[in-house]
Amino acid sequence: MTTVSELPSPLTLLPRAQAGDEHAMNHLLTAITPYVARICRSITHDDGADATQEALLAVYRGLGSLREPAAFYGWVRSVTVREAIRTARRYGAESCCSEVDSREETNPLDAVHISDVLERLSQAHRQVLTLRAYGLSEEEMAEVLALPLGTVRSRLFRARRRFQEAWQPSAA
Numbered sequence: 001m002t003t004v005s006e007l008p009s010p011l012t013l014l015p016r017a018q019a020g021d022e023h024a025m026n027h028l029l030t031a032i033t034p035y036v037a038r039i040c041r042s043i044t045h046d047d048g049a050d051a052t053q054e055a056l057l058a059v060y061r062g063l064g065s066l067r068e069p070a071a072f073y074g075w076v077r078s079v080t081v082r083e084a085i086r087t088a089r090r091y092g093a094e095s096c097c098s099e100v101d102s103r104e105e106t107n108p109l110d111a112v113h114i115s116d117v118l119e120r121l122s123q124a125h126r127q128v129l130t131l132r133a134y135g136l137s138e139e140e141m142a143e144v145l146a147l148p149l150g151t152v153r154s155r156l157f158r159a160r161r162r163f164q165e166a167w168q169p170s171a172a
Contacts, residue, residue: 014069025063029056035073036080043084043130044091051087055080074135081134082144085127117166125159128152 010031016024036055041048058079066075118126131141142152 039080040084044088047091051084055083058083128156129159
């Protein structure tokens with residue numbers, strides 16, 4: 001049995017998968033599954049497995065549309081976030097986007113405080129802050145959330161302000 005660490009690099013598999021090589025496609029999807037699952041879990045929580053399946057299916061179906069191999073991970077992230085939000089909406093997730101997966105945590109208590117502050121924000125504010133944490137631009141967030149750009153900008157502005165207001169007392 002082959003483990004994920006023994007698989008070829010996704011960027012090596014990409015051209016073969018796009019050309020229709022099912023074996024390469026299978027290995028490619030297996031290699032990106034942990035990345036996709038981590039994003040989905042942070043957005044949907046309990047529905048992370050369903051969102052992961054939907055995202056991998058969307059990657060499988062849309063891989064032929066990817067023109068620039070160097071953009072693979074950004075494209076996968078965008079597809080994954082879009083599918084995770086669709087899944088959260090479909091299942092009516094109250095706690096959508098309530099946690100930010102910090103890759104550069106220096107103090108583990110900061111993650112606890114951040115999660116606590118995020119839990120106190122509205123779902124709409126948690127969504128935009130989480131999407132921004134994953135590196136999406138305002139335009140990408142508007143597309144993913146199916147909202148006007150102005151709405152996304154105002155939500156992001158208000159979400160940041162509410163987060164800062166909630167964070168200040170716990171920082172003292």
